[in-house]
Amino acid sequence: MASNQNKIEKFENIDLEIPLILEAIYQKYGYDFRKYSRSHIKRRLVHRLAISNLESVSQLQDKVLREKDFFIELLEDLSINVTEMFRDPEFYSSFRENVVPILRTYPFIKIWHAGCSTGEEVYSFAILLREEGILKRCQIYATDFNRKVLEIAKQGIYPIRDLEHFERNYEKSGGKSKLSDFYTMKYGSIKLDQSLVKKVVFADHNLVTDSVFAEIDLIICRNVLIYFNRDLQNKVINLFYDSLSSSGHLCLGSKESLKFTAKENCFADIDEKQKIYKKSLSKSCIKL
């Protein structure tokens, strides 16, 4: 089987053609991938070229511009939607220990899950917040730029094949009861408790082109910035900084960090290993 490198070498002008197709997509459809990590974009385009039997990115561009349905398929390729319940369980235990006691003191808590994919992470948090007795006080927004995953997220129904893994994660995360207290089984699927599902407002929001949310107490954006280049990471972290309330918390994914970003000094580490940060207000930060 050809290695990924061999596949990439087959398309000799790919590095020249990528900026052109990304610009064309932006001009035609308004989706801006120009500052996504180039290696991520290249891998996904090569994948699409291979399964579509196309010879070059120029041919792909031509098809994308002519056929909206083909563009939607490419959009799926470019947005990686891998997720799971209680992903990286140690992150959840740290959150319980270090952030929940602070949230407990708030009369009302506004939460934004950015890049929520099919919703497993959002419901994991809702379960944790219910166990900690503060879910009632929370208003939860969950956003993604991929409408297809948002439709799945709104249902809160997941294949049973993932259940064992979810259960293990839940236990490791310090779950206080049994995950089965929060779902029912139906025709090979698990259906999450409707009171959790109804608690969340799902919405289409693009982190690159859309604007801030106001006065958010907690932003969870895990495993999204990893697909962006440094410039775009800075832009999105600025967006989070502006969206957070004065001592709001920010949670990133295990391979992401505020280190070396323009706002590095504008957040305090709550748990650097688990990528949990708290906004700090200093004049220099506000001007950045």
Ligand SMILES: C[S@@+](CC[C@H](N)C(=O)[O-])C[C@H]1O[C@@H](n2cnc3c(N)ncnc32)[C@H](O)[C@@H]1O
């Ligand atoms: C790997 S998933 C992460 C899901 C979840 N946060 C987790 O960690 O399990 C990345 C998600 O980010 C979304 N995404 C990528 N670029 C985005 C953008 N510009 N605006 C909003 N969502 C975006 C993708 O559609 C995808 O659902």
